[in-house]
Amino acid sequence: MTDVLVLVGSLRAASTNRQIAETAVALAPEGVTLTIHEGLADLPFYNEDVDVEGSVPQAVTDLRAALTAADAVLVVTPEHNGTVPAVLKNAIDWASRPYGAGSLNGTPLVVVGxxxxxxxxxxxxxxARKALGIAGANVLSDVTFAIPGSVVRFAELHPKDDAEVVEKLTAVLEGLVAATRAA
Incomplete structure (x- = not known):
């Protein structure tokens, strides 16, 4: 069994990227479980003064444990002002610590959105790929999928009902699982 943790860089319940993550969960190949991590909204902003034994918030402990337990990670993210949403960057910051022993070290990871x-x-x-690689993840830069025009494209169509999304997301999952099994 291969366990893939899914991080969604949008907090909005009806976000297209959340829908893409849910579609990925539904498309999981046999022998693979995808689980969306629900705790990113609960993470405080990274603060090294708080990141000490006995003071680490439970949401951080939960994220780190989920990442450590995962065989691979799928990140699904929108773009905010031309870059990574703050909630995702904050999760990366927490996951990257302690330096050199973060919870992403060596974990196969793909970013789509x-x-x-x-x-x-x-x-x-x-x-996101750059930050996640620096944080220690094994970022698969050759497994990508970007969907333009989301507001118009998915105005009346859920990503799960879009043949191109299903086809390409299936290929992304196959690439991630193959890298996980090769590790």
């Missing part, structure tokens, strides 16, 4: 613009959030995805 959608945004309103014509490039589908590639700037945010590139920035």
């Amino acid at each position: 959608s945004a309103f613009g014509q490039y589908g959030g590639v700037w945010a995805q590139d920035d």
